[in-house]
Amino acid sequence: MKHDITNEADIKLMVDSFYAKVGEDEILAPIFNEKIQGNWPEHLEKMYRFWGSMLLDQNNYVGNPLMKHLTLPISEEHFERWVQLFLITLDELFFGPVADHAKVRAQNIAKMFQQRIGAYKDKPFSMD
Numbered sequence: 001m002k003h004d005i006t007n008e009a010d011i012k013l014m015v016d017s018f019y020a021k022v023g024e025d026e027i028l029a030p031i032f033n034e035k036i037q038g039n040w041p042e043h044l045e046k047m048y049r050f051w052g053s054m055l056l057d058q059n060n061y062v063g064n065p066l067m068k069h070l071t072l073p074i075s076e077e078h079f080e081r082w083v084q085l086f087l088i089t090l091d092e093l094f095f096g097p098v099a100d101h102a103k104v105r106a107q108n109i110a111k112m113f114q115q116r117i118g119a120y121k122d123k124p125f126s127m128d
Contacts, residue, residue, distance in 0.1 A: 004096025005055055008048070014102070015047045018089040027081045031074060054105050055098055069113055079110045 005014065019040075022028045036043045050065065052058035086106045090099050 002093065002095040005094050005098040005102060007056070008052060008058075010094070011048055011052045011056065013093060014089060015044060015051060017093060018086055019044060019047070021085045021089060022082075025081060025085060027078060028085070031072060031078060035072060051102070055102055066113060066116055070117055072117075074117065076114060079114045083107055083110045 003010075005011065019032075022032055046061070046063065049058070049061040050063075053061040083106060087103055090103055093099075094102075
């Protein structure tokens with residue numbers, strides 16, 4: 001029986017299940033494998049902290065995920081597929097208000113990233 005996301009074990013299950021799908025996806029796998037290369041354990045640990053902070057108020061994530069994505073060769077197709085796999089993963093594993101909140105957060109993050117990356121690609125900013 002499905003339950004809501006309530007603890008760190010649920011976050012790990014969500015993240016591990018999602019990235020297993022990403023790793024097999026013909027659209028996303030090449031991007032992730034190129035960027036992450038052999039550092040999957042590090043990336044997963046970072047994602048546990050990120051989603052734990054987003055969904056369980058753990059406040060142990062430090063970073064700027066947008067900056068890591070700005071220069072990636074990604075498009076609307078990649079964001080659509082990312083959201084699709086994320087929603088599928090949540091629907092397979094969980095049911096409840098936190099899971100619903102995770103869906104909304106993921107969609108909002110994808111939309112915001114897509115907009116900001118598009119703006120960056122149109123006019124890259126300089127740190128000078």
